[in-house]
Amino acid sequence: MKVIEKIGRFSICENRGAMYLRWWDMHQKKSLSERLDAETLELSRIAARKKIRILADRAEMICPDSGEDPTFGEVWLGFEQDKRKRLSAARFSLLLNRKELYYKPHLWNVKMSRMGPALRALVHGMEQGRIRPDNAKSKLKTLTKNGIPRLHPNTIADIIGSAAEVCVLAKSDGATIHNPPKIPYIDGITAPEDRDPKGRYISFEEIGALIEACRRPHMLDLLLLDLGCGGRIGAVADIKGKTVRLDLGVIDLLGEGFIDKNRRKKTPIVPVTGPMARILARLMDAYGDDFLIRSSNKPLAVGSRNWTQMIQRLVERSGIDKDLKVGEVPANWYSIRRTFADWLDERVSDAAISAVMGHFDISARTRRQLFDAGSPTTDLYKSTKLHPVLEVADVLEREWWPSIQPFTSVDLSSDVIH
Numbered sequence: 001m002k003v004i005e006k007i008g009r010f011s012i013c014e015n016r017g018a019m020y021l022r023w024w025d026m027h028q029k030k031s032l033s034e035r036l037d038a039e040t041l042e043l044s045r046i047a048a049r050k051k052i053r054i055l056a057d058r059a060e061m062i063c064p065d066s067g068e069d070p071t072f073g074e075v076w077l078g079f080e081q082d083k084r085k086r087l088s089a090a091r092f093s094l095l096l097n098r099k100e101l102y103y104k105p106h107l108w109n110v111k112m113s114r115m116g117p118a119l120r121a122l123v124h125g126m127e128q129g130r131i132r133p134d135n136a137k138s139k140l141k142t143l144t145k146n147g148i149p150r151l152h153p154n155t156i157a158d159i160i161g162s163a164a165e166v167c168v169l170a171k172s173d174g175a176t177i178h179n180p181p182k183i184p185y186i187d188g189i190t191a192p193e194d195r196d197p198k199g200r201y202i203s204f205e206e207i208g209a210l211i212e213a214c215r216r217p218h219m220l221d222l223l224l225l226d227l228g229c230g231g232r233i234g235a236v237a238d239i240k241g242k243t244v245r246l247d248l249g250v251i252d253l254l255g256e257g258f259i260d261k262n263r264r265k266k267t268p269i270v271p272v273t274g275p276m277a278r279i280l281a282r283l284m285d286a287y288g289d290d291f292l293i294r295s296s297n298k299p300l301a302v303g304s305r306n307w308t309q310m311i312q313r314l315v316e317r318s319g320i321d322k323d324l325k326v327g328e329v330p331a332n333w334y335s336i337r338r339t340f341a342d343w344l345d346e347r348v349s350d351a352a353i354s355a356v357m358g359h360f361d362i363s364a365r366t367r368r369q370l371f372d373a374g375s376p377t378t379d380l381y382k383s384t385k386l387h388p389v390l391e392v393a394d395v396l397e398r399e400w401w402p403s404i405q406p407f408t409s410v411d412l413s414s415d416v417i418h
Contacts, residue, residue, distance in 0.1 A: 001033070004041060008060065010052055012036075012044050019044040021051050053077065054084070058173065068177040072115065072163070073108035075170035082169060090234075095162065101133060102159055115167050116181035119160055123184045126156045153188035160184065199335035201342070206320040206331065208407025213318035218295045219310070220410070221279050225293075226333070227404070228396065229253070229270035230340030230357060233307050233333040237300045242289035244280050246272060250389055251280075269386070270356050271393030274401035274412050307333060347395045348388075355388040 001013035001020060010023040013033070019041075022033040034051065038044040058078035062070045076099070083095055102122070110118040125131035129148035132140060140149035151159075160183055167180035202210075207227065214220035226236045235253045243252045249272045272280065283292040291299035315321050315331050324330060337357075344353050383390070401412045 005045070007048065007052065008056075010048065010055075012041070012048050019047075021048045023055065026057070053080065059175070062175060066111075069111050069113050070170070070175055071108065072103065072110050072112070072118075072166065075112070075173075075175050076103070076108075076166060078173055078175070079166040079169050098159055098162065102131065103163065106131065107163060112167060112170060112176040112178040115163075115178075119163060119181055120184045122163075123156060123160060123186055126151050126159075127153075127187070153186050154190060157183075157186050157189050160186065198329075199332040199338055200329045201339050202320065202331050202335045204403045205407045206318070207336075207339075207404050209318040209320050210314050210331075211404075211408040211410050213314045215317075216295070218293060218300065219314070221283065222293050222300070223314070224275055224279060224410075224412075226336055227340070228273050228276045228401075229268075230337045230344075231268065231270060232337070233311075234301075237293050237307075239292050240290055241284040241287060241292055244272075244284060244292075246277060246280065248386065249273075249277075249393060250386060268356050269389055271389050271396065273393050273396040274414050275410070277414065343400070344392060344395070347399070348391050352388040352391040356392050 001015045001022060003011045003013050003022075004019075005012045010021060013020045013022045019036045019038050020033045021036055022031060024030075025032050036044050036047040036051070038047045056077065058075070058081060061077045062074045066074060080095075080099075084092060087095065106122050106125070107115075107118055122131065127144070127150065129144045129146075129150035132149065132151055140151065142150050142152045144150050164180055164183050167176075167178075170176045171178070171180055211220070211223060211227075214223055222233075222237065225239070226233060229236065229251070231253055239251060239253070245251070251270050251272060253268055253270060280292065287294065291301050293300045311331075311333050321330050341353060341357055344356075397414055401414065405412045
């Protein structure tokens with residue numbers, strides 16, 4: 001390989017017209033290489049930097065002159081590598097966005113010994129509206145006493161909490177001798193149970209209007225599946241054919257890999273009711289065990305999808321928010337989840353609601369007993385275990401879908417006998 005450019009212990013190399021990143025692995029005591037998906041040197045530099053941020057040892061970013069008091073920017077890489085493994089792609093992208101908006105301009109060159117005053121200054125600037133996103137897409141609803149748009153206190157707390165977590169990890173890794181700073185007081189923080197609802201209640205008539213507003217088949221499929229389970233929209237879009245059990249009348253919304261990554265432990269098992277069986281059978285015939293919800297044959301779960309924008313288009317087209325007053329919460333995906341859960345509250349047990357809404361853990365062992373091929377678990381035992389889910393299925397079949405049907409021309413009847 002011909003070395004084109006060196007970046008520390010990493011090198012951008014060329015071999016037979018292809019670009020590679022080559023480096024010395026300190027643990028395996030040998031050189032390793034990986035092909036870069038780039039044709040020009042400039043594109044190779046961009047791809048190499050992204051790869052180096054994954055491969056580099058966090059200590060490599062700390063300048064020898066910093067000693068035991070490195071800067072926030074020097075210890076950031078360890079935090080980024082740790083979060084890359086733990087966060088979903090969307091949450092990790094949000095973290096990187098906040099790095100560019102807040103951490104780089106205001107904390108990057110601050111020494112660990114001075115992080116306390118720096119965090120207090122950052123909080124003060126955010127509360128005054130001096131430090132905030134400055135782009136057309138940012139629609140800040142919280143205002144200062146002088147009417148200046150500012151970040152919500154809960155958002156400030158999230159940003160400051162992540163910055164303090166960087167310092168905690170640096171201390172834990174031995175990168176600094178200084179204790180992590182105390183998080184400054186932030187006025188106006190609310191507990192999750194006291195926060196304003198994310199979406200308003202919607203009526204059966206409004207649900208029918210949303211269904212009628214669907215112009216593309218994949219949007220109709222997505223909306224009807226979400227209406228049938230009240231799930232988080234990202235989890236519904238993640239549904240794969242292999243997680244659907246039409247013989248049991250349920251879908252396991254625990255996505256692939258979540259057990260290994262210790263994420264979404266409380267993702268529910270939901271019933272198949274109303275038109276869901278026809279939709280799922282059709283999609284499984286087309287895509288088998290893979291992702292089912294697709295647009296132009298591309299899975300919605302893969303890549304970046306703006307779920308908020310999708311439901312806003314439906315709401316605008318349906319006209320259900322045309323009489324909404326200033327300050328009132330609009331209809332969105334959470335409106336379906338909220339309406340679904342509170343409607344069920346009057347009709348089924350708390351255990352049944354918790355089972356389908358994902359409010360308690362369903363162990364990996366129980367899921368294997370229910371869904372793994374060749375499981376010796378009897379159908380009677382499975383029915384017993386799934387009783388709370390099937391309790392919900394019964395009331396959805398008898399009351400939920402029939403209440404929506406008068407307001408839409410789409411057939412919501414069921415082919416499933418529970």
